[in-house]
Amino acid sequence: xxxxxxxxxxxxxxxxxxxxxxxxxxxxxxxxxxxxxxxxxxxxxxxxxxxxxxxxxxxxxxxxxxxxxxxxxxxxxxxxxxxxxxxxxxxxxxxxxxxxxxxxxxxxxxxxxxxxxxxxxxxxxxxxxxxxxxxxxxxxxxxxxxxxxxxxxxxxxxxxxxxxxxxxxxxxxxxxxxxxxxxxxxxxxxxxxxxxxxxxxxxx
Amino acid sequence: xxxxxxxxxxxxxxxxxxxxxxxxxxxxxxxxxxxxxxxxxxxxxxxxxxxxxxxxxxxxxxxxxxxxxxxxxxxxxxxxxxxxxxxxxxxxxxxxxxxxxxxxxxxxxxxxxxxxxxxxxxxxxxxxxxxxxxxxxxxxxxxxxxxxxxxxxxxxxxxxxxxxxxxxxxxxxxxxxxxxxxxxxxxxxxxxxxxxxxxxxxxx
DNA sequence: CGCGAAGTAGCCCGAATGGGCCATTGTCCC
DNA sequence: GGGACAATGGCCCATTCGGGCTACTTCGCG
Numbered sequence: 001x002x003x004x005x006x007x008x009x010x011x012x013x014x015x016x017x018x019x020x021x022x023x024x025x026x027x028x029x030x031x032x033x034x035x036x037x038x039x040x041x042x043x044x045x046x047x048x049x050x051x052x053x054x055x056x057x058x059x060x061x062x063x064x065x066x067x068x069x070x071x072x073x074x075x076x077x078x079x080x081x082x083x084x085x086x087x088x089x090x091x092x093x094x095x096x097x098x099x100x101x102x103x104x105x106x107x108x109x110x111x112x113x114x115x116x117x118x119x120x121x122x123x124x125x126x127x128x129x130x131x132x133x134x135x136x137x138x139x140x141x142x143x144x145x146x147x148x149x150x151x152x153x154x155x156x157x158x159x160x161x162x163x164x165x166x167x168x169x170x171x172x173x174x175x176x177x178x179x180x181x182x183x184x185x186x187x188x189x190x191x192x193x194x195x196x197x198x199x200x201x202x203x204x
Numbered sequence: 205x206x207x208x209x210x211x212x213x214x215x216x217x218x219x220x221x222x223x224x225x226x227x228x229x230x231x232x233x234x235x236x237x238x239x240x241x242x243x244x245x246x247x248x249x250x251x252x253x254x255x256x257x258x259x260x261x262x263x264x265x266x267x268x269x270x271x272x273x274x275x276x277x278x279x280x281x282x283x284x285x286x287x288x289x290x291x292x293x294x295x296x297x298x299x300x301x302x303x304x305x306x307x308x309x310x311x312x313x314x315x316x317x318x319x320x321x322x323x324x325x326x327x328x329x330x331x332x333x334x335x336x337x338x339x340x341x342x343x344x345x346x347x348x349x350x351x352x353x354x355x356x357x358x359x360x361x362x363x364x365x366x367x368x369x370x371x372x373x374x375x376x377x378x379x380x381x382x383x384x385x386x387x388x389x390x391x392x393x394x395x396x397x398x399x400x401x402x403x404x405x406x407x408x
Numbered sequence: 409c410g411c412g413a414a415g416t417a418g419c420c421c422g423a424a425t426g427g428g429c430c431a432t433t434g435t436c437c438c
Numbered sequence: 439g440g441g442a443c444a445a446t447g448g449c450c451c452a453t454t455c456g457g458g459c460t461a462c463t464t465c466g467c468g
Contacts, residue, residue: 005305006216006283006304006305007216007220007305007307007308008213008216008217008220008304009212009213009216009304010216011215011216011219011220012210012211012212012213012214012215012216012217012219013212013215013216014219015215015216015218015219016211016212016215052284079210079283080256100210100212100213101209101210101211103211104211139413139414139415140414141414141415142414149390150390150394151391151394152386152387152388152390152391152394154388154453154454154455155454155455156454164415164416164417165416165417165418166417167416167417167418167419168415168416168417168418170455170456170457171415171416171417172415172416173455173456174456174457174458175414177456177457182356183356183456184356184358184424184455184456185390185455185456186353186354186356186389186390186393187355187356189390189393189394190354190355190356190393190394190397190404193394193397193404194404200394200397200398343443343444343445344444345444345445345446346444358423358424358425359424359425360424368445368446368447369446369447369448370447371446371447371448371449372445372446372447372448374425374426374427374447375445375446375447375448376445376446377425377426378426378427378428379444381426381427387426388425388426388454389425389426
């Protein structure tokens, strides 16, 4: 099954896969919710799942499918998402992760390996995945503060925005810097963006 | 002509376009340099160009083609690049810009409009493009400093790294904040990332 | 019931930052 | 030659930030 909101990608993948006698595309979905429904209906051996989709993200869709069908084999097919997204979907039970610019041969190998249950993560990704799992989570409040840091607000402004004292904000910031293992708020902001902890601020 | 480093996308686009009797794919290229050569050889009416490619970026390829063939009609097909990239390629002479998740119909319309020379930028993009052109460029030195700001370095560290006094760095930072119209270095960092002025810092 | 985590808030203080303003040295272009 | 501008560096000063510390309340969980 193919899950991707880009029609072009679905057509392309179908074109590639249908040259292989042992592979058949039994279903397509252009969104996460549709993917969950289509999986239940068609029970594909392997699912190729995009991460970034409008209605329900690939992470949620993967989790939803795996919740109902624990032996579902889902390969994430991504262009260039953040580490955070990739790791979250692996956590959600995806079998592995491929870049969309992989050549035909590795793609087919990965699909067959996923079907056989022998798919292996690339070692560098696996290592960072382990590190990511070891990292303490930010609390909800801390994520709020981090979000405002990324927006470039000062501690005082953050305090006003959240209705707390500046000292409180400073404490949150200290904890955030500690958890992210960075030295200052600018590093916290870039790290947060890179890891996808918060999304890009909208332009003025 | 199709220019994209993703095989999947080329196959997909070809599949979509070949359903149309008035459209023919005469060439494909998987990189910028190959695109320039292929353009010279095939002279396609319209070129669909990806921005992010390994060897030569879409911006440079577009500029190179337009330099030799000023009436080349090039449509940029992008997934989610930064504004900076899009604006730079428009500046380089691209006729317009499409997201890869556009449906079949608008895509075909855009191709035909580009061929006829009547393609119009979406108004919101056009407006921001105008604003972008009005913005002063950062000098090379300022971009260096900005890059280090994004990496989370302090003024003193930046001075050491560049071999200048901290005071000089402070002056550069002041100019950068002024040109980017932001209040502090954290905003400068996030703005720079969003606009693609510098790329993401690699993780430790 | 008690313990810990999260959120709140205060204190102190050194360092970093941002904003004025000015000066000198190049270099490039008219 | 003169003008514009980038790059360099200096000074002063108010504000902000980061770090260390303590402390209280409120929760949920065992």
